[in-house]
Amino acid sequence: MSTTATPTYYRGLGKQVAQFMEGWIIQTKGRWAGKPLKLEPWEKDVLDELYLLRSRPEGGMEYVYREALLGIARKNGKSTFGAGIALYGLVAAGENAPEVYAAAGSVEQGRIVFGQAQRFVEASPRLQDWLRVYRSTIECKSNGGIFKVLSADGPLQHGLNPSTVVIDELWAHKNPELYYALTTGGGARENPLVVVITTAGWDRKSVCYQVFQHGEALASQGIQAMRNERFYHRWMAAGPTAAIDDRMGWLDANPSTWINFDELDRERRRLPGNVFRRLHMNQWTETEEAWIAPHEWDALVGRPLFDPAKDTYMAVDVGVRRDSAAITWGQWWGDKLHTAQRILLPEHHPEMGVADVRAALAEEAQRLKVVDIAYDPWAFRESAEILQERGLPMVEFPQSAGRMAPASESLYELIIANPARFIHDDDLEMRSQVLAAVAAPTDRGGWRISKRKSKERIDGAVSLAMMADRAVTLRNAKPQPRGAAFM
DSSP: OOOOOOOOOEOOOHHHHHHHHHHOOBSGGGGGTTSBBBOOOHHHHHHHHHHEEEEEETTTTESSSSEEEEEEESSSSSHHHHHHHHHHHHHHHSSSSOOEEEEESSHHHHHHHHHHHHHHHHHHHHHTTTEEOSOOOEEEETTTEEEEEETTTTTTSSSSOOOEEEEGGGGSSSSSSHHHHHHSSOOSSSSSSSEEEEEEOOOOTSHHHHHHHHHHHHHOHHHHHHHHEEEEEEEEOTTTTTTTTOOOHHHHHSTTTTTHHHHHHHHHHHHHHHHHHOOOOOOOOSSSOBOOOHHHHHHTTTOOOTTTTTEEEEEEEEEESSSOOEEEEEEEEEEEEEEEEEETTTTOOOOOOOOHHHHHHHHHTTTTTEEEEEEEEEHHHHHHHHHHHHHHEEEEEEEEEHHHHHHHHHHHHHHHHSOOOOBBOOHHHHHHHHHHOOOOOTTOOOOOEESTTTOOOHHHHHHHHHHHHHHHHHHHOOOOOOTOOOO
């Protein structure tokens, strides 16, 4: 006697989810603020597959997918889309006492999606009828649901019973424990759903890359393989062989209709290559966010010129634990900034303190016509006051993201200009510190020179960026002689 398996019956909820988002959510940013949310075509395509239902053999329907990995370049509306998915899970998914979480590598990152959801509720009278907004929680009045933030850098919370989870930027999670807790914690739910929305990373040992590889393997087998595994994978990225200026590759990674390719081209010229590929082409890079390649630095070796009568720009950076200190200076010769440095290392100066750095700075400044000395007041304020009393032109340069991001970009632009506008003397310690630095993303979408590891020294790179920024700023601020090249 033969038996015939009952065919699986599919039904989609994607249109219903899209109607909820577009009918209940009022946008809060930019030129669309105050208008109903309008989903992009790619977002509707994702919802159609993500919220697919299938028949159970024992009767009834269930979500096809338990987990999804959505990869897309920065500025394509990830936070808005994630907040919409979370609010649907809180209000309309049909779960009893739903637990919804926005999870990220840090509390600050997690609050991006959660904060967007808060603003959506505050802007929508319709959502306000159902939801109460508190500082760290959104509650649903009718079903007892809650929406909270979790972070990988906080204490791991056990006993969670998540119904909907949106994990933001999984590449930035320093350990996988929160991801594992959230993807295994919904066993008591009828339809638990974990949605990871991220850009690419660089660490091939990270949980994000492991999940990415799993998704790629399933996607290569076709949609039915993903459905059988209950894992939806949609990775929007430029092809692996795409050139960095390949606009068709940019389109593959940036499907949102508002993306401006002229702005992307400006970002391409402004950002280090690895950073642009990762953030705007959504490609996994081979290394950490190297802000400059060794061959790019080595190509700038020359014989810097210094005239005691020419304007000279200086900067000083003192290590957090006095592990090293760097003094850099530069002069413009035509359109090129000629640079040199003096780096003080504890192995050469065992008893080195701030007074030694101050004395070294004063010594170097005596030889040149110094018009500007940038310093970070956090570690050097008292010394700067002493030097200023001696007549040196000390200028505060706090190492905040707001100051160091443009400074890092100024230095990078000098280095990658064609022809290059920067010359150094091939000092080995400076080379080591420049190449030890990485490009760390900032909250405003830019980047800044930062440490790769806590024990590596980058004071030379930081001082160089400060000095270069002041040199460019002051050069552009003063009238140039007729025929002079502007930066």
